Amino acid sequence: MDFPLANTFGVRHELFLQTVDDFHRHRHRVNKKINRLRRSLNIITKDTKHYSEKNKTANLTSSDYELNKGFGDVLLYLIERDLVYAQETRLLMDVHSSKSREKFLISKYKKALKHVKNLFEIIVNEKNELVVLEVLVIASLIEGSLAISKKKYEKSLNAFSISRCALQFLYSYQELPPQYTKELYYNIIDFIVDPALKVSASQCNTSRANDLAQLSKEQAFQNKHMFPYLSKAIEIISKTNAAYVTPSDQSELKLLKELQWGSYSATIRSDDLSLAIMKINEEVKGIMDEDSTSYDSSLLLYQDATELHTQEMARTEEEYDDSEKQEQYIISTYLKYNYLLLRVRRDITILNGLNAAVERLKNVSKNKLLVSWKECLKVNDAIISSLEEVTDLPGIANDDDLMDYINTLKAYFTIKKQLRLSQAYLISNKYIQALALVSNSRSLIENAKPFSSETEGNLPRNEDLENMKEHVLEEESKLSILASHFNDSDDKIIIGSKYIVDNKDKFPALSGDNLLSHVAPTKVDIQPVHVKPVLFDIAYNYIGDSSSNSEQELQHVSSESGGRSNEEGEKKKGFFGLFGR
DSSP: OOOHHIIIIIHHHHHTOOSHHHHHHHHHHHHHHHHHHHHHHTOOOOOOTTHHHHOTGGGOOHHHHHHOTHHHHHHHHHHHHHHHHHHHHHHHHHHSOOHHHHHHHHHHHHHHHHHHHHHHHHTTTOSOHHHHHHHHHHHHHHHHHHHHHTTOHHHHHHHHHHHHHHHHHHHHHOOOOTTSOTHHHHHHIIIIIHHHHHHHHHHHTOTTTTOHHHHHHHHHHHOGGGSGGGHHHHHHHHHHOGGGTSOOOGGGSOOOOEEEETTEEEEOOOHHHHHHHHHHHHHHTTOOTTOGGGGHHHHHHHHHHHHHHHHHHHHSTTTSOHHHHHHHHHHHHHHHHHHHHHHHHHHHHHHHHHHHHHHTOOSOOHHHHHHHHHHHHHHHHHHHHHHHHHHTSTTTTTOHHHHHHHHHHHHHHHHHHHHHHHHHHHHTTOHHHHHHHHHHHHHHHHHOOOOSSOOOTTSOOHHHHHHHHHHHHHHHHHHHHHHHHOOSSGGGOOSSOSSGGGOTTOOOOOOHHHHGGGSSOOOOOOOOOOOOOOHHHHHHTTTTOOHHHHHHHHHHHHHHHHHHHHHHHHHTOSSTTSSOO
16 A cells, blocks of 8 residues: 555556456456455455445455555555456447446446545545555546546546646655656556546637646646545645646746747747747756656657647638748747657667667677667667658758758768668678678768757767768778678688587588588688798898808808719719619
């Protein structure tokens, strides 16, 4: 009971449940857990006659919970079982909806709500207010889901608003165990709360449908009476930080009225769009280049702002003249451009992490190394694809500086891709292909224009271009030597070996006739080595000798040679030296 949301929604998230069968199996796992808890706490009701009167689980009290928090876990997992069953039913209704399934779904939410109210009663003396707040979050999620099932959207709007405020508060103040991360709270917001809030807000025709953070604060603050027992969540949050449940006064904010972007400028005529852009600018400041998840909230805000602006453009198309429409298209391109550049920055962070993981690999097989490089290439391709989307945006081609900037970025990541591919060819002993890729990279880096201004975040800079150019030239020099001295035949392999003795961790798929010839090299080809003679070394032996010694040596050599010639002459006398005189 220390972490109710982690033990329920967190476990579900870790299991990555998607299909009806997934939820069905998980429901049975939860049911087994409930039975084990009941046995250990001795609250199994064996006599099922008049079960409602003899049901020990329904009659738990706060004193039981104070003696053993396992009683709270029993009720918590009963809630989880009903919610999993409800989600299983919702997936079935997506395939085939019926009145009976709708009634069954509502009954499951009602049953879960009954259990959560029982749980709330027995933890009334709980000293840890964050535990109570998490139980209230579960209660508000059930209340909201039940209200949507009954098409009571005002109630669902209020219930999910309380959930959103509480989850944001928990993200800042709750400390989870190591096996879970705080992203759990934002996962619940992104996949459960926000979609339900958007549906409820659109059905209620609220003016804040595009600013869910402000909308949830207003609903939680102004409509406390709608669910009186859930108002305790507002009280717990207000004690620590009331900003999570207090709506800000938008009239005090100085709205952004004009947008300056490169050589373009546009007037922002929508207050909602102005607020959305201001919120994006604040959110982007919190991005950490080494954390890929820190980009998610900003990317979502860009998507929401783009969707809002697209709707406004469609609604006001007939009201604006040509110049005003031109400004609307400038704003649209601005939002899409910054979204794509931010996505590129996130992918660069992911790519850097993958490259670091590859660098740490040691003593691995070639196949494993190629698989790791393949993952890097996928992310690299995503970056290039995003940059190509940028060049296709309207108005980008008219700005020469912007096009040069994007083309240089595209060339940089194309070179990174080609260098990685050349490494793959190199370890496969295909030197000519590797050299061709590196040569193409050299032409790309030489034609790339340097950045005219400072790049933001983790995007490459001019120093990175210079370093890459040096690396490309160095690789081209090495591969030129390899390609000129070695071909792709098995007889000239220098990286790896075709012999079993050099590859002890794998066995070649060869026939019996060819196997013996691949055990070890038995034929040694000896070739002459090209030598450059150095005359100085030869002459050095004769420097520094005295003339007398040299004369004596010459006389000695001449006498020896004369004597040797006489002996040879004497030996050669006769018929071919066979018969002496």
